[in-house]
Amino acid sequence: MTVLAVSALLVLAACSTDEPTTGASGSPSGSTGSGTGPGTGSGTGEQSKFFVQADYDQQLALLDAAPTGPADKPWEQALNPEMVETAKFKKPGPYKICFSNAGLNNPWRQVGFKTMRAEVDTHRGRISEFVHVDAEGKDQKQIADINDLLGKGCHALIVSPNTTATLTPAVEAACRKGLPVIVFDRGVDTTCPVTFINPIGGYGFGHVAAEFVTQKMKRGGKVLALRILPGVDVLETRWSAAKVAFDKAGVDVVGVEFTDGDPARTKKIVNDYIQRYGTIDGVWMDAGAVAGAAVEAFEDAGKPVPPINGEDQLDFLKLWKEKKLTAIAPTYPTYQWRTPIIAALKILDGERVPNPWKLPQPTITQDNLDEYVDPSMPPLHYAMCGCTDLPGYPKRWK
Amino acid sequence: MRIARPPQLLKVRSGGLTPIIVILAVLLVLLTARQPDFLSPPSLMSFLGRSAPVVLLAAGQYFVIVSGELDLSVGSLVTAQVVIAARLIDGDPSAGWPVVVLLLAFGIAVGLVNGLVTTLLRVPSFITTLGMFLILVGAVYLWSDGAPKGSLSEEFRRLGRSAFEDVPALGRIPYALVVLLAVAAAALVLTRSDFGRTLVAVGGNPRTAELSGVRVWRAKTMAFVLSGLAATLAAVLIGGYSGVSFQAGAGLEFGAITAAVLGGVALGGGRGSVVGAMLGALTLETLFTLMNFYGVSGALEPTVQGAIILLAVAAASFRVPSR
Numbered sequence: 188m189t190v191l192a193v194s195a196l197l198v199l200a201a202c203s204t205d206e207p208t209t210g211a212s213g214s215p216s217g218s219t220g221s222g223t224g225p226g227t228g229s230g231t232g233e234q235s236k237f238f239v240q241a242d243y244d245q246q247l248a249l250l251d252a253a254p255t256g257p258a259d260k261p262w263e264q265a266l267n268p269e270m271v272e273t274a275k276f277k278k279p280g281p282y283k284i285c286f287s288n289a290g291l292n293n294p295w296r297q298v299g300f301k302t303m304r305a306e307v308d309t310h311r312g313r314i315s316e317f318v319h320v321d322a323e324g325k326d327q328k329q330i331a332d333i334n335d336l337l338g339k340g341c342h343a344l345i346v347s348p349n350t351t352a353t354l355t356p357a358v359e360a361a362c363r364k365g366l367p368v369i370v371f372d373r374g375v376d377t378t379c380p381v382t383f384i385n386p387i388g389g390y391g392f393g394h395v396a397a398e399f400v401t402q403k404m405k406r407g408g409k410v411l412a413l414r415i416l417p418g419v420d421v422l423e424t425r426w427s428a429a430k431v432a433f434d435k436a437g438v439d440v441v442g443v444e445f446t447d448g449d450p451a452r453t454k455k456i457v458n459d460y461i462q463r464y465g466t467i468d469g470v471w472m473d474a475g476a477v478a479g480a481a482v483e484a485f486e487d488a489g490k491p492v493p494p495i496n497g498e499d500q501l502d503f504l505k506l507w508k509e510k511k512l513t514a515i516a517p518t519y520p521t522y523q524w525r526t527p528i529i530a531a532l533k534i535l536d537g538e539r540v541p542n543p544w545k546l547p548q549p550t551i552t553q554d555n556l557d558e559y560v561d562p563s564m565p566p567l568h569y570a571m572c573g574c575t576d577l578p579g580y581p582k583r584w585k
Numbered sequence: 586m587r588i589a590r591p592p593q594l595l596k597v598r599s600g601g602l603t604p605i606i607v608i609l610a611v612l613l614v615l616l617t618a619r620q621p622d623f624l625s626p627p628s629l630m631s632f633l634g635r636s637a638p639v640v641l642l643a644a645g646q647y648f649v650i651v652s653g654e655l656d657l658s659v660g661s662l663v664t665a666q667v668v669i670a671a672r673l674i675d676g677d678p679s680a681g682w683p684v685v686v687l688l689l690a691f692g693i694a695v696g697l698v699n700g701l702v703t704t705l706l707r708v709p710s711f712i713t714t715l716g717m718f719l720i721l722v723g724a725v726y727l728w729s730d731g732a733p734k735g736s737l738s739e740e741f742r743r744l745g746r747s748a749f750e751d752v753p754a755l756g757r758i759p760y761a762l763v764v765l766l767a768v769a770a771a772a773l774v775l776t777r778s779d780f781g782r783t784l785v786a787v788g789g790n791p792r793t794a795e796l797s798g799v800r801v802w803r804a805k806t807m808a809f810v811l812s813g814l815a816a817t818l819a820a821v822l823i824g825g826y827s828g829v830s831f832q833a834g835a836g837l838e839f840g841a842i843t844a845a846v847l848g849g850v851a852l853g854g855g856r857g858s859v860v861g862a863m864l865g866a867l868t869l870e871t872l873f874t875l876m877n878f879y880g881v882s883g884a885l886e887p888t889v890q891g892a893i894i895l896l897a898v899a900a901a902s903f904r905v906p907s908r
Contacts, residue, residue: 291730444883449832451823452883455635459877462620462628480827487746488631502736566736 230440231412231430237423243431246390254547261547262522262573263529266387268541273381276367277537278342281315284531285341287332289349289373290324294500294567298574299524301584305577306525313532326353333357337364343531346380347372351420367534371527373421382540384526387548389424392517393473395550396425396496397432399515400469403494408468411460412443413453413481415474421519425473433471441467450480457484470495475516478503482512499551502566504559516551522573602861605848609868612875619878626755634748634759635826636870638663638819641765642841643848643866644772644859645815648808650845653788653854654703654710656809658717659816659841662695663834665721666820668733671829675735684741688817695721696813700806710809718838725831733829745825761822768818772859775811784808788854836887843890844869846897869893 249266256264284307291297300319307317320336322329329349334357336344344361346368348354355376361368362379371384400410410433414426426443433440442460446453460467461484472478475498485492492512497503499518507514523546533540549571551559559570565585574580616623623629642659649656666688673687674680699717703710744764748757775781787794787804795801816834823833848865850857873886 297730447832447835448830449835450827450830451635451833454827456877456883458631458635459874462622463878483746483827565734567733 230442231433232443234430235423235427237420238427242388242424243390243428246388246428247394249387249545250391250395250548260573261520261549262525264547265541266545266547268544270539271381271542272539273367273534274537276343276381276534278535280313280535282313282342282532282535283316283318283340284314284343284345284528285318285336285339286320286345286527287329287336287347288319288321289329289347291321292324295519295521295569298567298569298572298584299521302521302572302574302577303524303528305574305579305583306528308578310528310532314528322349324349326350329354330357333361337361337366341366342535343367343369345369345371345527345531346375348375349373351375367531369527369530369534371523381534382530382542382544384523384530384544384546386518386520386523386546389421389519390428391548392519393425393428394432395517396471396515397429399496400471400494401432401436401438403513404469407439408493409439409441409464409466410469410471411457411467412440412471413456413473413477414443414445415448415476416445422473429471429473438469446477448474448476450477453477453480454484454487457481458488461485461488461490466490466493468493472496472498474498475500475503479506482506482510486510499559499569499571500566501561501564501568501570504551504556504570505562505566508556508560514553518549518551518569518571520546520548520571520573521569522546522571525573525577601849602858602864605861605864605868608847609864609871612868612871616871616875616878619875623874627757630748630755630757630759630762632870632874633765633867634761636867637759637761637765638745638822638826639837639840639844639870640863640866641768641815641819641822642837643844643862644768645812645819646838646841646845647772647848647850647857647859647862648775648784648811649710650842650850650852650862651788651854651857652784652805652808653791654805654808655714655842655852656699656812657711657714657838657842658695658699658721659812659819660834660837660839661718661721661725662692662813662816663820663823663837664831665725665834666691666817667737667824667829667833668725668729668831670741670820670824671733671737672729672735674738674741676738678738678740681738681741685821688820689814692813692817692820693810694813695816696810697806699813700802700809703809704802704805733831735829737824737829741821742825742828745822745827761826764818764822768815769860769863772863776859780804780807785855788856790855839887839890840869841866843893847893852898 252266254264254266255268288300291300307314318336318339318341320332322332326349333346344366346358348358348370351374358368358370358375359377359379368380369382369384370380374383374385412429415422441464444456446456470481470493472481478495478497479502481495482492492510494513496515496517497507499516503516506512526544526546530540530544551570564581568584572584574584645659646656669691670684670688673684695717699714702708702713744760748759750757752758783799783804787799787801791801820834844866845857845862846852846865847868848857848861848863850862872889876885877883
């Protein structure tokens with residue numbers, strides 16, 4: 188009995204530490220890399236094997252690109268668009284639009300999906316039916332879901348894949364059925380969808396945050412990098428871009444730690460580092476989920492909060508404003524959930540659409556913070572939802 | 586027929602406090618060698634405050650383990666309690682105490698179910714509490730659609746986050762530490778009571794206990810209820826310390842079991858002390874802090890916990906049988 192119990196305990200102990208808790212979700216492909224980034228420098232360790240120099244260069248270039256499209260509707264904008272013909276998909280409405288969703292298993296996806304439903308509501312005359320199937324974060328379920336949807340007479344299929352490689356054959360099968368397929372958020376390893384929609388991506392996020400922390404802290408200061416967990420492509424790209432930036436600037440990165448997305452763990456780690464080094468001069472984070480906990484750790488230790496980055500979640504933005512932090516919030520905007528609906532309708536009208544459809548990825552800074560802080564919204568809401576003009580705002584997102 | 590035994594040696598070996606005190610002392614020496622400030626009052630107080638939840642859980646786990654069972658559900662119970670609290674309070678400052686009462690009731694209910702299923706339905710506690718673990722994880726997930734809703738009020742969080750300020754000599758004493766000391770005192774009284782002794786007897790040899798008139802099912806069920814209560818207090822402290830999160834209780838059951846085992850509580854029951862279990866938890870936290878100060882990756886923590894469980898069980902099997 189004891190032996191059985193112990194061995195099972197060990198198995199369970201292993202499970203309990205690696206629950207995926209990514210705040211946002213993925214960037215396109217790029218899951219295999221050359222692993223030959225710039226050499227290791229100031230305590231940042233080896234470059235991630237997810238690092239792909241070409242993708243990195245492309246994303247950094249996109250950060251400076253001027254978007255085309257209506258300035259007040261970034262979800263309709265595109266960066267360096269290359270348009271594709273869609274005349275062969277033209278059909279009279281109203282349409283049945285189907286959506287195979289990887290999951291609703293984090294606040295980012297929850298906010299995104301509410302935004303998508305609201306977008307559908309603005310096209311009530313043109314969309315007669317919107318079918319949503321939730322794969323609950325399981326590849327196998329999503330493969331079956333897509334297969335089921337193909338028999339349901341959908342006019343267009345939107346897919347937000349759970350993982351890149353595993354879902355590729357299912358998406359290819361859908362393309363062969365002849366209906367327009369639109370992929371967004373995480374990508375697939377095929378060019379058969381009509382368009383692939385997503386914002387700039389992880390390198391852009393990590394780079395913007397690292398540059399900010401480097402510039403705002405005192406020279407020669409100590410930086411603590413907090414990551415959620417290793418091995419997730421979007422988070423690896425964020426970190427690898429930050430590593431390049433820190434190495435280039437010769438920043439003293441005293442620690443790179445994994446928090447598991449657990450605020451208690453985050454506070455302990457930060458507390459330990461404060462004790463170990465007396466002070467920490469900058470904090471870089473690969474996702475905003477535990478930024479609030481990191482800030483609290485400095486407060487509880489009676490130390491000033493150093494320059495830090497978070498994400499566009501309301502709890503962090505409120506804290507930033509309230510405590511007058513030196514902070515920045517790069518985003519992986521949830522407004523991208525509006526775009527697939529808009530794209531589907533354009534395609535069914537036979538209008539040309541960009542492919543890939545790269546959306547701008549705005550950053551919240553001290554200058555525009557007030558536009559995004561809405562104290563009445565819940566703490567886990569994402570401010571960059573582009574949803575304030577949609578039906579049912581704000582009640583629907585609460 | 587009795588086997589003659591060397592009394593002095595045995596006292597150290599079976600469930601005594603000496604080994605854990607020695608280990609803790611060695612770790613503290615290593616820690617202060619690296620970080621002389623560690624034992625200074627502000628740093629020590631903050632360490633004790635943030636370690637309070639896992640020490641509480643170790644105390645709760647002691648009662649279950651010493652009665653011959655295991656409670657794997659405490660981590661998910663902590664998560665459930667934090668998520669429930671956030672949803673019910675939803676930032677409303679006046680909702681604090683009523684919600685705490687409700688959480689305590691829920692903790693007792695979970696302990697009761699664990700205990701009754703284990704004793705009356707004769708399901709091994711390992712399976713019962715594993716089932717409860719999964720039920721709670723799933724139920725919380727379903728209830729909250731996969732992302733926690735609402736928020737904890739500052740008032741609710743005070744217990745886990747704030748402290749008595751400006752105490753002479755010590756600086757600040759976290760409320761969490763005061764809660765911990767109160768629970769430790771209560772646990773000590775409980776283990777010295779008839780109930781505490783009965784529980785050890787039940788864990789040592791349930792058949793004998795049964796034959797001598799002990800209602801084994803009642804004693805064991807009480808142990809699970811105590812563990813549920815400890816998890817509830819831990820949840821209030823953790824929620825206060827770090828706010829609402831789905832990760833609030835992740836892995837805590839293993840922390841608590843490892844701590845108890847490290848503190849000399851025998852898996853299988855019948856041996857050990859609640860003070861040992863609590864010291865085990867402090868030792869474990871000290872070890873993790875030490876690892877951090879020596880620059881060892883935090884990712885190794887589960888490995889270390891696993892190694893401790895294996896070593897402790899292996900060491901226990903070499904013990905001279907005490908009766």
